[in-house]
Amino acid sequence: MSDETEGRRRFQTVRGTNDTLPDDQPYWDWVRAAAQSVAHRFGFKRIDTPVFEETALFVRTVGEGTDIVEKEMYTFTDRGDDLLTLRPEGTAPVCRAYIQHGMHTLPQPVRAFYITPIFRYERPQSGRLRQHNQFGIEAIGDPNPEIDAEVIHVLWSLFQELGLTNLTLHVNSIGDGDCRPQFLQSLRDYYSTRLDDVCEDCHTRYEKNALRLLDCKEERCQPVIAGAPTPADSLCDECAKHFTRLRSLLELWEIPYEITPRLVRGLDYYTRTVFEVHPAVEGSQTALGAGGRYDGLIEQLGGAPTPGVGFGSGIERIIMNLREAGLTPPESLSPRTDLYIVYLGESAHGHALRLAAELRHAGISVSLPTGSRSLRAQLRSAGAAHARYALIIGDDEVAKGTAALRDLDTSEQNDVSLDAEAIGAAITA
Numbered sequence: 001m002s003d004e005t006e007g008r009r010r011f012q013t014v015r016g017t018n019d020t021l022p023d024d025q026p027y028w029d030w031v032r033a034a035a036q037s038v039a040h041r042f043g044f045k046r047i048d049t050p051v052f053e054e055t056a057l058f059v060r061t062v063g064e065g066t067d068i069v070e071k072e073m074y075t076f077t078d079r080g081d082d083l084l085t086l087r088p089e090g091t092a093p094v095c096r097a098y099i100q101h102g103m104h105t106l107p108q109p110v111r112a113f114y115i116t117p118i119f120r121y122e123r124p125q126s127g128r129l130r131q132h133n134q135f136g137i138e139a140i141g142d143p144n145p146e147i148d149a150e151v152i153h154v155l156w157s158l159f160q161e162l163g164l165t166n167l168t169l170h171v172n173s174i175g176d177g178d179c180r181p182q183f184l185q186s187l188r189d190y191y192s193t194r195l196d197d198v199c200e201d202c203h204t205r206y207e208k209n210a211l212r213l214l215d216c217k218e219e220r221c222q223p224v225i226a227g228a229p230t231p232a233d234s235l236c237d238e239c240a241k242h243f244t245r246l247r248s249l250l251e252l253w254e255i256p257y258e259i260t261p262r263l264v265r266g267l268d269y270y271t272r273t274v275f276e277v278h279p280a281v282e283g284s285q286t287a288l289g290a291g292g293r294y295d296g297l298i299e300q301l302g303g304a305p306t307p308g309v310g311f312g313s314g315i316e317r318i319i320m321n322l323r324e325a326g327l328t329p330p331e332s333l334s335p336r337t338d339l340y341i342v343y344l345g346e347s348a349h350g351h352a353l354r355l356a357a358e359l360r361h362a363g364i365s366v367s368l369p370t371g372s373r374s375l376r377a378q379l380r381s382a383g384a385a386h387a388r389y390a391l392i393i394g395d396d397e398v399a400k401g402t403a404a405l406r407d408l409d410t411s412e413q414n415d416v417s418l419d420a421e422a423i424g425a426a427i428t429a
Helices: 003-008 022-041 055-062 067-072 091-100 145-162 180-192 200-208 210-215 219-226 237-252 315-324 346-361 375-384 395-400 420-428
Strands: 052-054 075-077 083-086 110-119 131-140 168-173 271-278 289-293 308-314 339-344 389-394 402-407 413-417
Touching: 022 110, 022 131, 022 145, 022 315, 052 055, 052 091, 055 067, 055 083, 055 091, 091 110, 091 131, 091 308, 131 145, 131 315, 145 168, 145 237, 145 271, 145 289, 145 308, 168 237, 180 200, 180 210, 200 210, 210 219, 237 271, 308 315, 339 346, 339 375, 346 389, 346 395, 346 420, 375 389, 389 395, 395 402, 402 420, 413 420
Parallel strands: 339 389
Antiparallel strands: 052 083, 075 083, 110 131, 131 308, 168 271, 271 289, 289 308, 389 402, 402 413
């Protein structure tokens, strides 16, 4: 490409990223407000962690055999020769913060939520971006299944708040350090005679992280997965009791669910409870939210043995489902401009500028054009700005001390005193 051509090149968003345009913002405001409202209702408080962390944090917690670590992390060496990674998931940074800031001294469990960007280098497709935004919560410091159920209840309540229906909650238990080794051995035994039938990634999983064999999405692997043993076949008494209590609480709170025996999730740190919520039309990339328990994660990071449970939910994917369901944000989140001032003439222009400043100071939203444009063009701009009223000022109106106030919804028009207080009163009446 020549220098001249390069200079004329039109830049686009990087593959796997999106712009959130002004007309899209009401959806974002709606989801974020609903997420914060629900989180606060359950006693969760906001936490924000840096957008990048030491790479070792994710390698140690997410797992070396996972797709995230091996294929998807945005990792770089900074000018101090430190190896850093843009946040590929939200749980490990919150656990790091829990340890670093001595949050074990607080009443347990510590309930925290976040709304934050997540970065993963993966094949972009509908509902899956290389930079997406996630609402997540973490409850750290309590092993009780009531906390698992509470975390699921938060996620389910968010979707209820937004009006999303026809959702399915899938739950499973993958055991713990006492019973999972037995299951993993049976899983390896099963796959040992079937490796010719699965994808290359599953060969790696077989060696490094056998549990993730059940999480493969490749079509050729599905018949093998369908016949594989499940974690439920090997659950110890304590894990079985934990799962039974979780299900009883979901039923108490009237949260419908399905037991999905081969649900394992894709991160190494999960123990016991795992769950996903899917819309009616399912696919490999349709989960609206997912999570589980991670009782060994804090210990992996150098802290004392500390239980935890949480979830992450992609905001872009929620918004996509809201649009598909025909659900729109409340009008209060799509605010209209209160007043568009239309002026003709130099004297009218000066009055328009003064009125705009006074009305804005009084809390009224005002737009007005720049330069010299026709009345028709300015009124078209008022409509494009979704203004509620147009105030029309000409030099003759200035001389009389009045202006025409037009209701742009009804086209009704009345004279009003050329005074900010009077105009404000007419608009807010």
